[in-house]
Amino acid sequence: MIPLTHHLILAAVLFCIGMAGVLVRRNALVVFMSIELMLNAANLTFLAFARDRADAAGHASAFFIIAVAAAEAAIGLAIVISVFRSRGTINMDELRTLRN
Amino acid sequence: MALHSSMLTWVNAAGLAESLYFIIALPLLGAFISGVFGRLLGRANVNLLATAAVAGSFMLSLLVFAAINNAGVTAPNPFGDAVPYALGHDYGTWFAAGGFRVNFGLAVDHLSGTLLLVITGVGTLIHLYSTSYMEHDEGYWRFFAYLNLFVAMMLTLVMADNLVLLFVGWEGVGMCSYLLIGFWYKNPAYAFAGRKAFITNRVGDFGFLLGSFLLVLMVAALPAQAPSQAGRLEAGAAQVGPLNLRGVGALATALPYSAAKAPGAEVTLESRVASGPLAGFTYGGVLTAALLLFLLGAAGKSAQVPLYVWLPDAMAGPTPVSALIHAATMVTAGVYLFCRLSPLLVLSPAAMATVALIGGTTALLAALIAFTQNDIKKVLAYSTVSQLGLMFLGVGVGAFWAAAFHLVTHAFFKACLFLGAGSVMHGNGDETDIQKLGGLRKEMKVTWATFAVATLAITGVVPLSGFFSKDAILHAAHTHVVPGFEGAMHVAYALGLLTALSTAFYMTRAYVLAFEGERSKDAKVPHAHESAAAMTAPLVVLAVLSVLGAAWAFPLLPGTHEPVFENFLLPVFSVTEQVRAAAGTVLVPDHAGLPWGAYVQAWVIALIGAGSAFFLYTRFFPSRAGQPLPAALAFARNLSRNKFYADELYEAVLIRPLKFVARLAYQVLDALVIDTVAVRGTAWVTAQVGSALRLIQTGDVQAYAAIMAAAALGGIVYALSRVMP
Numbered sequence: 001m002i003p004l005t006h007h008l009i010l011a012a013v014l015f016c017i018g019m020a021g022v023l024v025r026r027n028a029l030v031v032f033m034s035i036e037l038m039l040n041a042a043n044l045t046f047l048a049f050a051r052d053r054a055d056a057a058g059h060a061s062a063f064f065i066i067a068v069a070a071a072e073a074a075i076g077l078a079i080v081i082s083v084f085r086s087r088g089t090i091n092m093d094e095l096r097t098l099r100n
Numbered sequence: 101m102a103l104h105s106s107m108l109t110w111v112n113a114a115g116l117a118e119s120l121y122f123i124i125a126l127p128l129l130g131a132f133i134s135g136v137f138g139r140l141l142g143r144a145n146v147n148l149l150a151t152a153a154v155a156g157s158f159m160l161s162l163l164v165f166a167a168i169n170n171a172g173v174t175a176p177n178p179f180g181d182a183v184p185y186a187l188g189h190d191y192g193t194w195f196a197a198g199g200f201r202v203n204f205g206l207a208v209d210h211l212s213g214t215l216l217l218v219i220t221g222v223g224t225l226i227h228l229y230s231t232s233y234m235e236h237d238e239g240y241w242r243f244f245a246y247l248n249l250f251v252a253m254m255l256t257l258v259m260a261d262n263l264v265l266l267f268v269g270w271e272g273v274g275m276c277s278y279l280l281i282g283f284w285y286k287n288p289a290y291a292f293a294g295r296k297a298f299i300t301n302r303v304g305d306f307g308f309l310l311g312s313f314l315l316v317l318m319v320a321a322l323p324a325q326a327p328s329q330a331g332r333l334e335a336g337a338a339q340v341g342p343l344n345l346r347g348v349g350a351l352a353t354a355l356p357y358s359a360a361k362a363p364g365a366e367v368t369l370e371s372r373v374a375s376g377p378l379a380g381f382t383y384g385g386v387l388t389a390a391l392l393l394f395l396l397g398a399a400g401k402s403a404q405v406p407l408y409v410w411l412p413d414a415m416a417g418p419t420p421v422s423a424l425i426h427a428a429t430m431v432t433a434g435v436y437l438f439c440r441l442s443p444l445l446v447l448s449p450a451a452m453a454t455v456a457l458i459g460g461t462t463a464l465l466a467a468l469i470a471f472t473q474n475d476i477k478k479v480l481a482y483s484t485v486s487q488l489g490l491m492f493l494g495v496g497v498g499a500f501w502a503a504a505f506h507l508v509t510h511a512f513f514k515a516c517l518f519l520g521a522g523s524v525m526h527g528n529g530d531e532t533d534i535q536k537l538g539g540l541r542k543e544m545k546v547t548w549a550t551f552a553v554a555t556l557a558i559t560g561v562v563p564l565s566g567f568f569s570k571d572a573i574l575h576a577a578h579t580h581v582v583p584g585f586e587g588a589m590h591v592a593y594a595l596g597l598l599t600a601l602s603t604a605f606y607m608t609r610a611y612v613l614a615f616e617g618e619r620s621k622d623a624k625v626p627h628a629h630e631s632a633a634a635m636t637a638p639l640v641v642l643a644v645l646s647v648l649g650a651a652w653a654f655p656l657l658p659g660t661h662e663p664v665f666e667n668f669l670l671p672v673f674s675v676t677e678q679v680r681a682a683a684g685t686v687l688v689p690d691h692a693g694l695p696w697g698a699y700v701q702a703w704v705i706a707l708i709g710a711g712s713a714f715f716l717y718t719r720f721f722p723s724r725a726g727q728p729l730p731a732a733l734a735f736a737r738n739l740s741r742n743k744f745y746a747d748e749l750y751e752a753v754l755i756r757p758l759k760f761v762a763r764l765a766y767q768v769l770d771a772l773v774i775d776t777v778a779v780r781g782t783a784w785v786t787a788q789v790g791s792a793l794r795l796i797q798t799g800d801v802q803a804y805a806a807i808m809a810a811a812a813l814g815g816i817v818y819a820l821s822r823v824m825p
Contacts, residue, residue: 092800
């Protein structure tokens with residue numbers, strides 16, 4: 001059986017890759033995909049602990065995260081589309097409307 | 101009072117004692133309904149409701165008064181000895197700390213019972229009068245709400261069985277007085293008069309509070325120093341608290357006057373306080389200080405020197421208010437307070453002499469000012485100050501029953517005079533200048549007759565009530581001996597006699613100018629009209645009472661024993677009498693053998709004053725109208741007319757410096773320190789920090805996310821460094 005630490009290290013690596021994607025990529029769609037990656041890293045951690053402790057609560061949490069991630073994906077893609085329609089770009093560097 | 105006890109067996113004394121609060125609750129409820137729903141209810145309903153509330157209290161007071169005259173009634177009593185002729189009920193603890201307890205307790209004995217009847221009885225008459233007097237005023241509901249509230253507060257004041265609850269009533273009547281003086285608040289002068297009354301009273305109230313604190317500290321210091329003497333005090337104090345009125349009596353009996361009078365006592369008034377904040381002062385000194393502070397409080401409420409200046413200005417309020425609050429009831433609260441503190445007062449001859457001299461000085465000063473006032477209400481106001489001074493004179497010489505008696509008779513005739521003045525104003529287009537009235541005798545017959553009776557009563561003409569009550573005070577000032585302060589008492593007696601002479605003069609002057617002679621050419625309306633029955637009926641009742649009140653003094657006549665009223669108040673002042681007899685501070689001669697000469701003297705004084713005024717103002721002055729006065733007389737007249745420049749003196753000595761300090765505090769503390777440095781300074785620093793931090797707000801979401809990630813990383817590293825070895 002694969003030990004718990006391996007799962008956790010894999011999850012941490014996935015999370016860091018996702019975070020790096022969020023921080024450095026300029027295309028909003030790619031940033032979006034990176035966020036999904038981070039969410040799934042969290043999912044993996046839940047499942048690893050759930051299996052290690054034989055506790056169904058971790059599985060349930062993973063299902064919740066999948067549901068939330070689906071909802072978030074729907075809203076996020078809608079925002080990306082509407083931003084593209086109004087601005088003609090999805091480059092993060094050009095989207096600085098938070099500053100005045 | 102003449103009711104036989106067997107007629108009263110149907111009165112359930114215990115049940116009545118528990119229901120004492122109804123007497124206060126009725127007018128309080130009336131005030132609430134008139135104040136909140138008065139505009140909806142309409143004028144007639146408010147008139148009925150407010151008058152009925154006070155009349156209901158009067159009925160209950162009659163019942164209570166009848167019950168306390170039943171010898172079988174005895175109040176539940178914490179000291180283990182019987183207090184006959186009193187009803188009381190303790191509704192529970194208000195607040196307590198250690199052995200100090202303040203309760204919600206009401207008690208009615210012969211003194212407060214008499215005052216209950218005066219307050220609710222005169223109050224009912226004045227409410228009835230007001231229904232007609234205020235018939236054209238838009239604020240009728242506000243007026244009756246305040247008036248009902250006042251009655252409730254005044255009843256709290258006289259029924260409270262401890263000084264703290266008494267202080268609640270004391271403050272309550274002060275507030276109602278303020279509200280009613282400034283009733284026509286759209287006139288800035290009237291609103292100012294209200295503020296003046298309130299602020300002057302606050303000065304006195306401060307003295308009242310400090311006096312109470314001193315009493316508590318004194319009671320607290322006693323047990324450690326004198327366990328055997330304090331035993332009785334503590335037994336009572338644990339149940340009712342040191343500020344209970346019976347606790348005051350217990351304190352007075354627990355403190356012997358001097359070591360010579362009580363050999364072997366652990367503590368006397370001459371010994372020093374051993375511990376606590378008062379350590380080093382003598383008990384007698386602390387007691388005198390406390391009483392003088394109470395005197396300051398009483399001087400504020402009862403308009404004595406130096407705090408009398410508010411009362412004449414208080415005439416800005418509607419005339420029924422002047423009659424009820426500023427003549428009959430509220431202003432006598434100081435006299436009532438000192439009757440309640442009498443067991444302590446007789447332990448301090450210095451405080452007694454001060455009270456007597458303050459009273460005498462006030463009486464004469466106010467009487468001299470009243471000589472030249474032309475506003476009929478101002479004359480009556482200064483007359484009230486003067487008569488209150490006489491009451492304080494009575495308290496100061498130890499004639500507490502006489503002061504209380506004068507309080508009652510004064511309530512009758514002064515209320516009658518004020519309501520008469522109101523009737524005169526009502527019938528003459530609100531004219532208050534007596535020089536522009538005249539000849540009302542023929543046009544306002546009822547008002548004239550009642551005003552004349554009341555004038556005779558205050559002048560002190562036999563056999564009206566004012567003669568007996570005033571003379572009882574003067575007689576006491578003449579015959580009571582306070583060892584060590586004989587000179588002060590002689591001065592006080594002389595002041596009292598001069599006041600009696602002046603009173604007769606100025607009251608006759610006001611009466612003659614307003615009612616006798618020809619109608620003035622300057623009158624506002626050509627013919628005066630008599631007031632409605634709702635206004636004249638109270639006048640008649642009060643005039644009759646002004647005459648009948650004398651009955652309570654009749655056995656004072658030569659060859660008989662003590663007067664009815666003194667006998668009647670004996671249960672109230674029994675502790676005072678014991679303390680006084682033990683201490684030997686006031687020597688009271690026997691009543692027997694009072695010479696007729698004393699009566700003749702008082703009568704002659706009244707006749708000289710009244711006769712000279714009558715002669716001067718009906719014969720002499722009308723023929724000299726328009727001619728200049730001799731310089732000395734003109735000077736004296738201007739001095740009196742300008743009230744001895746008391747207001748100007750206060751303005752220069754007190755108000756200006758106070759305003760200067762206030763302006764300084766405003767400019768330095770308020771405008772500079774608080775506004776500029778504290779408030780605007782905080783805003784300025786926040787704004788500066790904000791504009792500095794603004795530079796790092798790039799609007800780049802990814803930069804924010806990077807900072808978040810870096811911070812989270814830092815947190816993780818820190819956490820790991822703490823758990824890893």
